[in-house]
Amino acid sequence: MRLTAPLLAATMMAGLSACAATPEPVASAPASDIEVPEGSPKLLVVISVDQLSSQLMTEYLPRMSGGLKRVATMGTTFVNGYQAQSATETCPGHSTILTGSFPARSGIVANDWYDFSTGGDYEVYCSEDVARRGEWGDRDVISPEHLLVPTLGTYLKRVDPRSRNIAIAGKDRSAVMLGGHDADQRWWLSEDGWSTDLDAPAPDVVTSATLTLRGMIEQGSAGLEVPEYCASKPDVVLEGRGPIGDDTLGWAPGDRMDFMMSPAQDGAVLALGAALIDDMELGRDDTPDVVSLGLAATDYIGHKYGPQSGEMCLQMFALDRNLDGFFKLLDQRGLDYAVVLTADHGGQPIPERLALQGIEAERVDGTINRRARAKVTEVLDLPENWVAGGYPGDIYINPEIEASRRGDAIARLAAAYREDRQVGAVFTRDEIMAQPIPTGNPTDWTLLQRVRATYHPARSGDLYVVATEYLTPIPNPVGTYIATHGSPYEYDRRVPIIFYRPGTSAFLRQDPARTVDILPTVAAHLGLSLGDAELDGVCLDGVHGVRCAD
Known part of the structure; x- marks a missing residue:
């Protein structure tokens, strides 16, 4: 049975308002009974979890039993993956994942940079079309204009134009950098629901998903039940802000911003991804398709509460459940799929929590x-x-x-x-x-x-x-922004890089890998030639038994 977008959204987010106790530690995720298909996968699902550091994943993985546990323990997992460049922000981080290129080559040097030739407003947003400023009033006209290199979707279409390239994310810049210049569908969460930069009419499932999303926000949520492990995280009190660690990640009726700072935001992205996979019948013919999903709730929660908070603890278990529901839907469809899961950057703990660990840290x-x-x-x-x-x-x-x-x-x-x-x-x-x-x-x-x-x-x-290391570039911890990222240090650079295909052998690899290595590695799995492309990444030998060409 094909689920409509409203039903799918409701199904995937149903468990988010009442979290049960923390799952007991398990040795591995439930074994898949899907046999390893021969040849390359027909559907590649690329998931970027915004602000998921390797430190976060390794802390919570032993207590998980859902989707993140599945891919991390049944796939090839590089725990020492790196966003290797100094710019560890959303836009440059996402730009490395499917281009094989560092910002030095892709041109995405930051979320924002400056150009004195643009006129009175020198600041340039990484995913705007500067030439079209003013068309949307005060809003940027979203565009992949600044991305100077192709993404995986473009390479696939060069070989066979029938390949589909879909990108969905909580943030516009994530969707733009993952989908690149040749996206068939690109959607991100905005004040109006689901928005796009493409001219094609919205599919019915997207229209329905927007209505479902608005209804969820208007209804509100009491938040999650706090399991013992999350409750054990010590609270800290910030001047001008109050205690950090006792929020349950709910939202008042109509409060869109608090919704964005909840696990339900990730559920909405995954729900629309699954709906479009069904509606467009992705992964069901001989041409490979790619679906990129940018999950942003971890980043919103990390900024508001810090990565070592009780709130982040709630988010990690909710992320595991959300991914579990999504992967089970793919299994039920009988799709021949593979997954790449990584992050655009990590995150720095707030100085007040580092002090509890005896680490000297301060604010700028x-x-x-x-x-x-x-x-x-x-x-x-x-x-x-x-x-x-x-x-x-x-x-x-x-x-x-x-x-x-x-x-x-x-x-x-x-x-x-x-x-x-400093x-x-x-x-x-x-x-x-x-x-x-x-x-x-x-x-x-x-x-x-x-x-x-x-x-x-x-x-x-x-x-x-x-x-300097451990310096938080936020002088006053007030409002919804007390912690951040963006430094060239390990807590911001080190992220997991996971390759998963149902039925393949599991390998935990300690050798370092870089997010720019994802594109050439995936290309080898798909049997895809990248031509004479000049890349910074290299194919990671031995992932799923695939040997890289010399």
Whole structure:
């Protein structure tokens, strides 16, 4: 029986309002009775769990018994996977997963960068079409315009245009970077329900899913029952915010933002993914199809409560259940499918929790950028718009400033930042570009090499400033944003990379892998030639018994 989108959404999210006790630890996920099919899979499901660090997964996996447990213990799992570049944010992280390219090649250097040639508003959003600003009023016109390289969907269509490329996510930038330039369907959650940048009419299942989604938000939810393991997480009290650790992830009727910070958001993405697989009959002919799913609830919850909170504990078990329901639906359809599961970045624990572990950590002094710039402005008498961007990350000097003063400004600004104790490193454009894009084991890379993997000369800054380790670049922990990511350190770079196909042998691999290695590895599984594409990733030998070509 084919489930309609409303029924599917209701089915997949039914258990989210009343969480039972934490599942008892199990040795492995339930064994699949599906025999290993010969040849390449007909449906590839790529799942990115926003802010799922390897540390998070390994903490909770022994207590799980659902979908995340299944793929991690019955697939080939690289626990030392890496978003190897310094830019560990949503947009650059997602851009590496299906392109085989670091931001240095793809051009997606951050969620936002600066371009003084755009006019009065210099800031550029990674998934907007700058040339079409104003068409949607104050909203960006969402587009893959800035992605300079193909994704897997494009490579598939070059071989056979009948291959379908579907991307669904909680965030527009996730859907754009996974689907790339040749998406047949692309949907993300917005204030209006499901939105797209494509001109084709919405399928009926999407329209129905939007109505179901609006109804769920309007109805509200009391949240989840807190199991003992989650309740044991120590609460912390933040000044101006109150206790962190006692929220049950429900939402008041009509509160869309709190809905987005709940496991139900992931359920909505998975539900629409399953509905479109049915409606479009994906994976049912001789041409392989790809469905990319960007699950964003972990990131929203991580920002609001921190990755070591009781709220994140609730989310991890809910994610395991959500994925379990989704994979069981695929099993019931008898589909020949494979799964890649990874993350766009990890996340840094808040200083208040690190202190409980004896780790010295602090929040940023919010005056760093102002103080550093003032030292230069006063000396060189520069105009108001002489600099854009800021610590940590890219800093841009207005190219209209004459060369002599511009060079002096860059040198003085670099020196001003280096004097600050919360700055870990400062690199100039020349220092960065003198380095080749790094290769090999990402655990051995220097900070400069990690920055080089991010740096694109047409979009990156004149300076790149790195914060010290364990420094949270949020000065005041108030509102819904107390924790973050984006650094070049292990807690933000290290993510799981999992390849799963029902019936294949399980391998836990300790050797490092990089998210840019996913595309060439998947291409080998699909028997897909990537032509003469220049990639940063390499095929990971031995995944599901597939040997990479020399």
